[in-house]
Amino acid sequence: MTVDRARVSALVRELLEAIGEDPERPGLRQTPERVADAYVEFFAGVGADAAAPLAHTISVASGPAPETIPSGAVMVRDIAFRSICEHHLLPFRGRAHLAYLPGEQVVGLGALARVVDILSSRPQVQExxxxxxxDAIATSLDxxxxxxxxxxxxECxxxxxxxxxxxxxxxxAARGELAEPAARAELVTLLGGAR
Incomplete structure (x- = not known):
C-alpha cells in the first residue's frame, strides 16, 4: 500500500484550519506537502511483508565445518527504530535488541534490522x-x-x-526455548550492557 500524498496534504491543510491557523501564511504554506512526504517514510511498512528480509538464509551446516551447529544465541543489539503511536499519532523511538537460537539456518544480520524497520514503519504500539x-523471526527461521x-x-x-x-x-517478547524467564536470563544480562 502506498500513502495517498495528495489526500494527506489536503487533510493537513484542513487540520491547520481546524486549529485556527492560516495554511497560506509563509511558514505553513509548504507544511501539508512536507507532512505528506514524512508520512510516506513513516508508514512505508503498511502492507509490507516483514518476513521478506528473512527469506534468504545461510546454512551453517554446509560450510567448512559441516558438523558445526551454533550452540548459543545470535544477538544484535542497539537497532535504532522509530515509529508512530497509533493512539496519538506521535512518534516513539528507541532501540531494539534481538536474539535467536539458530538451527541449521542463520540469516544475514542486516535482515533483522530490516524486519524491525518494516514493522515499526506503520501505526503501532510498542507491545x-x-x-x-x-513472530516474524520465529516463523521465518528454524x-x-x-x-x-x-x-x-x-512522545505521548x-x-x-x-x-x-x-x-x-x-x-x-519471547518465543520457543527463550519463552521461560530462566532460559533468557543470560541474554537479558548481556543486554544490560546495551547503550
Whole structure:
C-alpha cells in the first residue's frame, strides 16, 4: 500500500484550519506537502511483508565445518527504530535488541534490522511491535528460540499528559526455548550492557 500524498496534504491543510491557523501564511504554506512526504517514510511498512528480509538464509551446516551447529544465541543489539503511536499519532523511538537460537539456518544480520524497520514503519504500539518482530523471526527461521527487547521513549508520555521527559518503556517478547524467564536470563544480562 502506498500513502495517498495528495489526500494527506489536503487533510493537513484542513487540520491547520481546524486549529485556527492560516495554511497560506509563509511558514505553513509548504507544511501539508512536507507532512505528506514524512508520512510516506513513516508508514512505508503498511502492507509490507516483514518476513521478506528473512527469506534468504545461510546454512551453517554446509560450510567448512559441516558438523558445526551454533550452540548459543545470535544477538544484535542497539537497532535504532522509530515509529508512530497509533493512539496519538506521535512518534516513539528507541532501540531494539534481538536474539535467536539458530538451527541449521542463520540469516544475514542486516535482515533483522530490516524486519524491525518494516514493522515499526506503520501505526503501532510498542507491545505489539515486539510481538510482531518475534513472530516474524520465529516463523521465518528454524530458530529454537527468539527474544526481542524494545526500549523506547514515547512522545505521548514525554510531551503531553504525564510529561515525563526522561521516561522510557521496556517490553519483552519471547518465543520457543527463550519463552521461560530462566532460559533468557543470560541474554537479558548481556543486554544490560546495551547503550
Amino acid at each position: 505489539r511491535l515486539g510481538e510482531q518482530i518475534a 530458530a529454537r528460540g527468539v527474544l526481542v527487547v524494545l526500549d523506547a521513549m514515547h 508520555v514525554t510531551m503531553r499528559g504525564a510529561r515525563q521527559t526522561e521516561s522510557t518503556t521496556v517490553t519483552i
